[in-house]
Amino acid sequence: MKKTQHENKQSKYKLLESIFLDNEEWLMSRILEYALKQGYSAYTSTLKEAWRLSISGLTGSILQGLKANTTVPELTPEEDMNDDPIAMFGIVEAQKHRERGVSLNMFLGLMKYYRQSYIDLVHDKITDRTVLRDYELSLNRIFDRIEIGFCVEWSGSKGDNAILELQINNRMMTNEKNKYLTIFESIPNPVIILNRAKKIDNMNLLAAELFKANILPGSQYYCLSRDRQLEIEQHLDEDKPIDPSCFGGAALSELLPWLEHEINNYVDNNLDSLIFEKQIALNQQSFIYSIKFSKSLDISGKFDGIIIILEDITSLKRAQEKVKTLSGLLPICSHCKKIRDDKGYWTQIESYIHDHSEAEFSHGICDDCMDKYYPDNDISEE
Numbered sequence: 001m002k003k004t005q006h007e008n009k010q011s012k013y014k015l016l017e018s019i020f021l022d023n024e025e026w027l028m029s030r031i032l033e034y035a036l037k038q039g040y041s042a043y044t045s046t047l048k049e050a051w052r053l054s055i056s057g058l059t060g061s062i063l064q065g066l067k068a069n070t071t072v073p074e075l076t077p078e079e080d081m082n083d084d085p086i087a088m089f090g091i092v093e094a095q096k097h098r099e100r101g102v103s104l105n106m107f108l109g110l111m112k113y114y115r116q117s118y119i120d121l122v123h124d125k126i127t128d129r130t131v132l133r134d135y136e137l138s139l140n141r142i143f144d145r146i147e148i149g150f151c152v153e154w155s156g157s158k159g160d161n162a163i164l165e166l167q168i169n170n171r172m173m174t175n176e177k178n179k180y181l182t183i184f185e186s187i188p189n190p191v192i193i194l195n196r197a198k199k200i201d202n203m204n205l206l207a208a209e210l211f212k213a214n215i216l217p218g219s220q221y222y223c224l225s226r227d228r229q230l231e232i233e234q235h236l237d238e239d240k241p242i243d244p245s246c247f248g249g250a251a252l253s254e255l256l257p258w259l260e261h262e263i264n265n266y267v268d269n270n271l272d273s274l275i276f277e278k279q280i281a282l283n284q285q286s287f288i289y290s291i292k293f294s295k296s297l298d299i300s301g302k303f304d305g306i307i308i309i310l311e312d313i314t315s316l317k318r319a320q321e322k323v324k325t326l327s328g329l330l331p332i333c334s335h336c337k338k339i340r341d342d343k344g345y346w347t348q349i350e351s352y353i354h355d356h357s358e359a360e361f362s363h364g365i366c367d368d369c370m371d372k373y374y375p376d377n378d379i380s381e382e
Contacts, residue, residue: 034113046298061089090149115143192308
């Protein structure tokens with residue numbers, strides 16, 4: 001029995017739906033690969049979740065387009081793209097990205113690689129050439145509609161409105177930056193960020209105070225020479241005087257020589273994280289720190305550095321040194337109550353406890369021994 005057009009459409013929709021939804025991670029990895037290779041990642045999100053959401057939203061729009069059309073969604077000259085649900089996805093995305101200062105050529109260029117990622121997936125999963133040709137044509141027309149939506153939105157935006165949108169969103173991004181900078185500066189442990197060259201990128205207030213007194217919150221972020229590492233890497237202004245209160249761009253060996261061995265080991269072994277304790281001398285004092293290294297969660301490659309978090313455990317360690325405890329089974333004589341030590345010698349219980357703890361003894365006589373050894377002494381009325 002021949003399938004109806006509706007049944008063919010549903011079958012086609014279900015198969016592509018399954019392919020796209022089951023391979024979201026594959027699509028995300030492929031578009032990220034294209035973005036890194038072509039340089040788009042320098043202007044995109046650093047976090048994996050943002051890329052996943054972009055794939056999820058785009059897949060939803062593609063599936064909606066497939067569901068709404070029984071045949072390939074071809075283009076006609078008189079269409080109103082504002083009434084097309086597929087093109088509307090492009091219009092909404094164009095609004096969001098234009099407000100963030102993204103140019104049309106940059107946005108449209110990256111979208112070409114999103115298109116290529118979906119085409120690559122279909123080629124990877126479909127072997128029937130006739131089915132593959134039909135799917136590829138449908139996908140291309142859906143992406144064409146999305147991209148026309150971009151152009152409709154960009155061309156319909158008046159210059160003054162675009163500038164106003166940009167100003168409003170710049171203020172919002174500045175406030176967002178200030179919020180997270182304030183949180184970073186307020187973290188109650190020293191935090192140091194190294195770039196991929198193992199140079200200081202930034203540090204919070206408590207970290208800066210380890211190296212210089214009277215540092216103000218935000219001093220490392222707003223420091224005039226914070227981009228020193230970039231200038232040196234590009235061989236620009238190498239003789240530029242450096243503000244001594246700004247540690248941005250300082251080499252690890254210059255500012256943190258006591259961590260250089262551990263950092264090199266961490267990088268050489270490609271570890272995800274590392275936690276250890278270390279005693280160091282700072283400002284003519286000795287401190288013990290619990291130190292943690294972790295990688296930046298940036299998947300775009302822009303900020304793939306190392307985060308160092310230090311926790312001062314000096315007081316805790318000194319307190320632990322003062323507290324010695326007796327543990328395990330102690331062999332004790334059932335008659336004289338001497339204790340056998342780990343060398344096999346029997347010692348008085350007072351001597352053993354004195355040697356294995358901080359306890360001190362003062363001597364007295366209990367009531368039972370008083371009655372036994374001094375029966376004539378009556379202390380009940382004293």
